Amino acid sequence: MAELLDKPQSFVSKYESGERRLDLIELRYICRAIGISLEEFVRKFENIVNSDE
Incomplete structure (x- = not known):
């Protein structure tokens, strides 16, 4: 993932471990x-969250 984002592995590791949170711009880059598009990600996320209710 770090290579795809052109970021250091330590950057990716921190959000993978929960040490830091992603902002919306970073989430868009990851998508x-x-x-996938950010919209598709949010749609899938909402489906998962709503199915747990």
Whole structure:
């Protein structure tokens, strides 16, 4: 992931471990790196959250 984002591994490791939170811009970059839109990510996230209610 760090390579796809052109960021140091320590940057990615910190949010993977929960040491830091992502902001919306960073989440958008991650979505692009894995080949989905931010909108698609949010839609899938909402489906998961709503199915747990």
